[in-house]
Each structure stands twice: as structure tokens, then as C-alpha cells.
Amino acid sequence: MSVNANPDAGARTWRDLPAAQQPEWPDRDALRTAVAELESYPPLVFAGECDQLRSRLGAVARGEAFLLQGGDCAEAFDQVSAEHIRNKLKTLLQMGAVLTYAGSVPVVKVGRIAGQYSKPRSKPTETRDGVTLPSYRGDSVNGFEFTEAARTPDPERLKRMYQASASTLNLVRAFTTGGYADLRQVHAWNQDFVKRSPSGQRYEALAREIDQALKFMHACGTDPEELKTVEFFSSHEALLLDYESAMTRTDSRSGKLYDVSGHMVWIGERTRQLDGAHIEFASQVRNPIGVKLGPTTTPEEALTLIDKLDPDREPGRLTFITRMGADTVRDRLPTLVEKVSASGAQVVWVCDPMHGNTFEAASGHKTRRFDDVLDEVKGFFEVHKGAGTHPGGIHVELTGDDVTECVGGGDEIFVGDLHQRYETACDPRLNRSQSLDLAFLVAEMYRDQ
Numbered sequence: 102m103s104v105n106a107n108p109d110a111g112a113r114t115w116r117d118l119p120a121a122q123q124p125e126w127p128d129r130d131a132l133r134t135a136v137a138e139l140e141s142y143p144p145l146v147f148a149g150e151c152d153q154l155r156s157r158l159g160a161v162a163r164g165e166a167f168l169l170q171g172g173d174c175a176e177a178f179d180q181v182s183a184e185h186i187r188n189k190l191k192t193l194l195q196m197g198a199v200l201t202y203a204g205s206v207p208v209v210k211v212g213r214i215a216g217q218y219s220k221p222r223s224k225p226t227e228t229r230d231g232v233t234l235p236s237y238r239g240d241s242v243n244g245f246e247f248t249e250a251a252r253t254p255d256p257e258r259l260k261r262m263y264q265a266s267a268s269t270l271n272l273v274r275a276f277t278t279g280g281y282a283d284l285r286q287v288h289a290w291n292q293d294f295v296k297r298s299p300s301g302q303r304y305e306a307l308a309r310e311i312d313q314a315l316k317f318m319h320a321c322g323t324d325p326e327e328l329k330t331v332e333f334f335s336s337h338e339a340l341l342l343d344y345e346s347a348m349t350r351t352d353s354r355s356g357k358l359y360d361v362s363g364h365m366v367w368i369g370e371r372t373r374q375l376d377g378a379h380i381e382f383a384s385q386v387r388n389p390i391g392v393k394l395g396p397t398t399t400p401e402e403a404l405t406l407i408d409k410l411d412p413d414r415e416p417g418r419l420t421f422i423t424r425m426g427a428d429t430v431r432d433r434l435p436t437l438v439e440k441v442s443a444s445g446a447q448v449v450w451v452c453d454p455m456h457g458n459t460f461e462a463a464s465g466h467k468t469r470r471f472d473d474v475l476d477e478v479k480g481f482f483e484v485h486k487g488a489g490t491h492p493g494g495i496h497v498e499l500t501g502d503d504v505t506e507c508v509g510g511g512d513e514i515f516v517g518d519l520h521q522r523y524e525t526a527c528d529p530r531l532n533r534s535q536s537l538d539l540a541f542l543v544a545e546m547y548r549d550q
């Protein structure tokens with residue numbers, strides 16, 4: 102085995118620093134027991150795969166590829182089923198096909214999947230009808246149900262997070278390498294969708310073109326092996342440091358630390374304090390690292406993050422995931438991009454058009470407008486065009502199911518529809534049709550830039 106399970110190897114310098122957004126586990130002994138058990142579990146990913154992704158992201162940083170990163174805001178244990186996983190993967194594969202073909206660019210595909218179980222929250226508690234309980238912090242911490250028992254943080258859930266991640270990743274690997282993701286299946290991913298949806302029909306037309314191209318290549322005597330499988334990576338927010346530390350191991354090939362809970366991990370907007378434990382943790386592991394940058398980020402903060410996380414200026418090591426909001430992206434992003442470029446760092450710039458565009462509908466549902474999502478991506482492309490930098494990708498919250506959580510899109514969802522299938526445990530996700538719409542529009546932007 103290339104990653105040894107000795108959890109004490111390497112410098113665990115983050116342990117003594119303040120860590121924001123950690124649960125208040127009522128039973129510390131139970132936490133220690135769960136963590137000790139996790140430390141004995143095998144890695145979920147191989148360190149060499151993390152290196153592979155870093156190298157793919159290096160191509161994105163150099164402007165030679167585009168990153169598609171997407172999945173649930175919060176995965177849930179009761180959604181670890183073949184159907185949910187297949188629907189999500191199918192949506193991402195369809196988006197990938199659209200971006201590759203219509204955008205004419207290699208697409209690096211990364212799921213918010215197989216580990217996205219922990220949530221930072223704006224408020225530590227939630228009050229309903231005079232009853233106040235701890236906020237839901239993701240299935241790795243507590244239950245969504247509004248009862249005292251469910252909302253009490255339970256460290257046993259950390260082990261369930263590992264198991265849920267392992268089963269999900271196992272099926273994702275089977276789908277992506279076992280024939281399902283073969284590009285000759287480009288129609289099959291759309292089968293249950295085409296008749297019902299304008300975006301499904303648009304996709305079908307594109308799939309026919311891809312088919313023609315494949316037949317042409319076959320007739321010419323080329324059937325590249327590369328088209329039979331898809332390279333797909335996992336990612337999640339590295340939020341719960343007890344879990345991430347337990348999954349951080351020394352790679353016997355290099356002697357370096359890797360967080361083997363996922364290929365890429367990112368640090369969220371609420372935990373990216375420069376002197377905090379999360380950034381220190383990220384600085385010590387060799388995985389490709391993302392950092393969310395919201396509208397209050399100063400250029401000095403961005404430059405300090407680069408010094409800490411990418412001291413060797415290695416393209417692909419650091420991804421800045423900007424989430425400014427459609428109204429602010431054109432004001433706030435230019436200075437950040439200019440100062441970072443001037444420093445000589447080659448980071449990957451990715452647009453998260455979701456988290457700066459959330460609002461509460463009159464019905465009380467947390468939602469997002471498709472048009473705001475699209476407008477933030479447009480602003481992101483405009484800013485990068487102005488600065489002469491590469492708009493490296495998108496980071497979106499989506500699901501393969503026909504939910505009604507975000508309003509708008511070609512197959513329009515109205516505010517009055519939100520209650521119909523509002524199934525997210527945290528933030529509103531694009532449904533499959535809205536996700537495909539977005540892919541087509543982003544492909545056009547990419548081609549036109």
C-alpha cells in the first residue's frame with residue numbers, strides 16, 4: 102500500500118490553532134473513540150490520484166482546460182443509493198460532454214461527492230415555534246430532523262460519513278471506468294429526459310453530432326481507448342478537522358501528508374482565516390486545494406493565501422473559487438485577479454455562482470435565481486477577459502433529480518413551484534435541466550471569449 106496508515110507521521114501543525122465552525126460534541130470520549138477507529142480505516146483515495154488531479158488542474162491554470170466541479174450542497178446518508186448517484190453522475194457527464202464539444206475544451210470533472218457531508222452555518226442554533234436547537238451541520242454531525250435527539254452532535258456519524266463516502270466512490274468508480282461513461286453512451290445518459298425537457302432535446306441534438314464524429318473516427322480506423330472511460334475526481338469542503346486529520350496519512354512514496362478522504366478539498370468562506378487551523382491544515386497536505394473567496398476578500402488576503410498554500414507557485418496546487426454575487430462580481434473580482442496575476446502566481450480561477458446569490462422567497466424557501474447564477478458566470482468571464490486571465494471553470498450546487506429549489510431556467514421553475522420538490526438539506530441546487538442549460542450557456546461563453 103502506498104499510503105501508510107500511521108496517523109502520527111508528518112507535522113500536524115494545525116492541531117493547536119483555532120478552528121471555526123466545529124461542532125460542540127457533547128461526549129469527547131466518544132469523539133476520541135470514533136477518531137481512533139477512523140485512523141485505522143484504509144484511504145478512500147490514493148495519493149497518486151491526488152497528484153494526477155493536481156497535474157490536470159495545472160493544465161487549467163495554464164489555460165489549456167476547464168474545470169467542472171459540481172454536486173450537492175450537502176450529501177445525505179439516506180441518498181446513498183444507485184439511483185441518486187447515477188443521476189448526479191449522469192448530469193455531470195452530460196454537462197462535461199456539452200462543455201467539451203460545444204466549448205471545444207478538455208474538461209476536468211470533479212464531483213462535490215463522496216465526502217460532502219459537513220456544513221458551516223450562519224447561526225449556531227435554529228428556533229422554530231419557540232423551540233431552540235443546534236443548527237443542522239450536515240449528516241456527519243447531526244440529523245436534519247428538528248428534534249433534540251437528532252440535532253445533538255454524534256461522533257458515530259463520522260464513521261458513517263466514511264462508509265457513505267466509500268460506497269459512493271465505489272459506485273462512481275464502477276460507472277466511470279466500467280463502460281457506463283463510455284462516450285458511445287452519450288445518448289443513454291439522456292434517455293429518460295429527452296422527451297420531457299427543452300434542455301434534453303438540445304442535448305440530444307449535440308449527442309447526435311458527437312455520435313457522427315465518433316462514427317467518422319471509427320471509419321478512419323481510430324477508436325481511442327480514452328473515450329471508453331472517464332477520469333472523475335471527488336472533492337468536498339475540509340470542514341471537520343477531526344475527520345480530515347484522521348484521514349490524513351503519510352504517503353510512503355514521498356513522505357508527504359495527503360488527506361485521503363477525497364482527491365481535492367477546499368476551505369470555505371467561513372473558515373479561511375489566515376491564522377486559523379483550516380488554512381494551516383490545507384498548507385500541510387499535498388492534495389490540490391481550493392479556497393472560497395467571497396466579496397469581502399482583500400487582495401492582501403489572497404496574496405497571503407498564495408504564500409501559505411502555494412509557496413512553490415505550482416500550477417494546479419491552488420484553486421480560487423470566487424463567489425461574489427451577480428451584483429458585485431464586476432466590482433470586486435478585477436482587483437483580486439490583477440493583484441494575483443501581478444504576483445506571478447498561476448492559480449486556477451473558478452466561479453461559484455451559487456453562494457453569493459441566495460435569498461429567501463416569500464414562502465420561506467432558501468432559493469436562487471437561474472438568471473443571477475448565469476449573470477455571475479457572465480461577469481466572471483468579462484472580468485477575466487478584461488484582465489487577460491483564464492476563466493478556469495465553474496463550481497455549482499446541482500443534483501440529477503427533478504427538484505424545484507432554484508427558480509428560472511429554460512424549463513421554468515416559478516417561486517410558487519418551490520414547495521413541490523424542495524429536497525435539499527441545506528442550499529438550493531440546480532436541477533438536471535437547469536444544470537444542462539447552464540452547461541450550454543457556459544460553453545457558448547467559453548467559445549466566444
Ligand SMILES: O=C[C@H](O)[C@H](O)COP(=O)(O)O
Pocket residue numbers: 174220221222223224456527528
Ligand atoms: O453551503 C453553504 C453554507 O453552509 C450555507 O450557505 C449556510 O447556510 P445558512 O446561512 O442557512 O446557515
Ligand SMILES: C=C(OP(=O)(O)O)C(=O)O
Pocket residue numbers: 174221338368369370371393424456528
Ligand atoms: C459552504 C459553502 O460555500 P461557501 O463557503 O462559499 O459559503 C458551500 O460550498 O456549500
Ligand SMILES: [Mn+2]
Pocket residue numbers: 174175456498527528
Ligand atoms: Mn452550499
